[in-house]
Amino acid sequence: MSKLVATPGQTVGPFFHYALPYEGSDLLVPVGREGAIRLHGTVTDGAGVPIPDALLELWQADPQGRVVQEPGSLHRDPWTFTGFGRAATDATGHYSFTTLEPGPTEPGKPAFFAVAVYARGLLNRLFTRAYVTAADGSVADDALLTSLPDERRATLLTTREETGFRFDVRLQGDDETVFLTYPGH
């Protein structure tokens, strides 16, 4: 157990755009590089309205399933994959990353993108996972996926497209995305 009590979070507010996203933050690899894929989607609120002032963070393994510990996310060298990126939603609530498909970090486990979600109106960051799916929509199970009923599990699965994956985030509602909390939170 932790000995100290964690400092509270607060909303990212409406004015993060000139501070958190940076040039190339949504391009983990250059567009057009061999193996480059798109992970994109829309962030919506409880009324189904797109959220134009949300920010998504992406943290992922490389295609071999290795956790990357290379610096350079803020000043990218196009030959170094760091596994980290940020994308703000646009006026239509849409975000998009150009990246590589992550591999499973352990054999037999499903691969996923770790995602943190921030928005004006969202009082603390939310964690979720965007699981890589096969063309037929299937995915290997892990502890989280098996713990969820089918309709909740579906909110964590990406949809495979020709150029990559689609992953929509719903902050509230019947089809609300599963958001995560970890031991000690």
Next chain:
Amino acid sequence: MSTVPTDPDAAAASQAEIDAEIAAVAKDYEASGVEETQPRLDFPPYRSSLLRHPTKSLHHTDPEEIELWSPAFGHRDVSPLESDLTMQPNGEPIGERITVTGRVVDGDGRPVAGQLVEIWQANAAGRYIHKRDQHPAPIDPNFTGVGRCLTGPDGSYRFQTIKPGPYPWKNHHNAWRPAHIHFSLFGTDFTQRMVTQMYFPGDPLFSLDPIYQSITDQKARDRLVATYDHDVTSHEWSTGYRWDIVLTGSHRTWMEEEEQA
């Protein structure tokens, strides 16, 4: 569309109505006897939260391998100059020069070394350099209000900046945010990732602010307030504030050499 009053331009409620809503939540919290340490996601006095909070409880899970690591940042990412927000090419910003420093530690008190700390803030007049900031207060051509640094081996960070002003917003009629600096922090695990706001001691706007009051516990709220520290103050240069940040506990199994690093 919904009938819930979430339109930020509506600004319909009075401060007294917002105060009453905050007081009602506080009363329920006192009665509950269960300690809360983080903000509520569902906090109706903050109108924008109404349609933007999950209604289902957060799902408990154990972190997988990728979540046990954070991205690595280094001197390629951050120049030491980025921690001084007052150093601008064409002149100095207007305002009260301050130093803000402290340490980032995990839930076991271990320093978080070599990690990225990012800040952003309004200028001394309470205006952000952001195209959506409509507050008719002056823009300071010598202040962008954005800073970054890497923590030292002891988890310490340090910024030179100017004290931000309070600013109006459209949550309700005549709503004002207490002066604050936005902070973004990484730990050693991605599960420790957090974004928050640092406040200044004794701000008269604390009790009126639904964002600050979304943390229902006074002890928890106090953790976001820096302390004036005369030892941080520089002779004939700037006043100083100290603010330490505790992240949630790390889940990784720490090796002895890492502990000593």
